[in-house]
Amino acid sequence: MKNSSIAVRQARQRAHYDQETLYDIIDAALMAVVSVTIDAKPIAIPMVIARIDNAIYLHGSNQSRLMKHLASGAPVCICIAHLDGLVVARSGMHCSANYRSAVIHGQGTVIADEDKAQLLYDIVERIIPNSRHDFREHLAKEVKATTLIAIELDQFACKIRTGRPKDDDADLNLPYWAGVIPVEQNFGAPIDAPDLPESIETPAYAINYRRHTSHNV
Numbered sequence: 001m002k003n004s005s006i007a008v009r010q011a012r013q014r015a016h017y018d019q020e021t022l023y024d025i026i027d028a029a030l031m032a033v034v035s036v037t038i039d040a041k042p043i044a045i046p047m048v049i050a051r052i053d054n055a056i057y058l059h060g061s062n063q064s065r066l067m068k069h070l071a072s073g074a075p076v077c078i079c080i081a082h083l084d085g086l087v088v089a090r091s092g093m094h095c096s097a098n099y100r101s102a103v104i105h106g107q108g109t110v111i112a113d114e115d116k117a118q119l120l121y122d123i124v125e126r127i128i129p130n131s132r133h134d135f136r137e138h139l140a141k142e143v144k145a146t147t148l149i150a151i152e153l154d155q156f157a158c159k160i161r162t163g164r165p166k167d168d169d170a171d172l173n174l175p176y177w178a179g180v181i182p183v184e185q186n187f188g189a190p191i192d193a194p195d196l197p198e199s200i201e202t203p204a205y206a207i208n209y210r211r212h213t214s215h216n217v
Contacts, residue, residue: 006105006157016158019054025080025102025158026051027212030127034058035077038069049078050126055150056104057111057123067147070108076151078104086181089165090174096161098180104156108149117143130205185211 008015016022026032026049035044045066050057056078060067070076085098111119117138125132165178190206 006103006155008157008159011159011161014159014161016160017156018158019153021158021160022102022104022153022156023051024212025082025100026056026153028082028100029080030211032056032078032080034066035079036066036069036074038065048127049080050123051153052119052122052126054153056153057119058108058149058151059120059123059146062145062147064147067149070149071110071147073107073109076106076108078106078151080104082185083183084162085183087161087165088177088179088181090167090171090176090178094165094167094171096165098161098163100158100160102156102158104151104153106151106153106155108151111148111150113144116146116148119148120146128205128209131203134203134205187211 030048031046032049033044034047035042037043043066047058047060058067058070062068079101081099081101083097083099087096087098089095120138120143121132124135164180167178187209190202190209192202
């Protein structure tokens with residue numbers, strides 16, 4: 001949803017305010033930077049995230065200063081960015097980057113105890129798809145010690161750059177290379193825990209792990 005307080009002001013042609021674009025950027029990510037102001041001091045913390053329906057979920061210890069702050073309903077800003085390519089121009093001043101980014105404003109809502117355990121399972125499944133039945137059940141004390149916060153995705157702005165370098169016409173015949181160096185996210189072969197019994201095979205979800213994404217460089 002476009003909001004004047006969060007609207008893109010520079011390179012407005014790159015702005016997107018639709019839910020589909022936002023979801024795609026979030027779902028391709030594993031972490032985001034969560035920013036708040038506590039005691040008049042700005043704080044930015046990278047956190048693992050997961051989207052379920054129209055909300056981002058953050059989880060942490062009940063003792064965490066950040067989680068206590070979010071639980072109070074204080075304003076929060078969440079930033080996600082994917083670097084898709086280094087754009088090399090014939091002038092250093094025209095070099096750029098291809099990227100997808102989202103900035104989200106909102107307030108946290110604490111998830112009630114009766115809903116928390118199932119949502120924590122759902123969050124793990126969003127982060128590690130097809131792994132749900134490969135874990136023991138949550139312990140009650142683990143769930144009790146965890147704060148789970150939902151932030152509705154109602155105030156946001158996305159910004160995306162794709163394509164070639166944009167050189168000045170006067171520079172096009174200069175003897176310098178120009179183009180895009182793609183940046184890709186790859187997941188390597190799983191590494192067994194050193195205390196893993198030899199009888200336990202590496203599951204398919206670990207071997208074939210990928211993140212959902214759809215973008216053009």
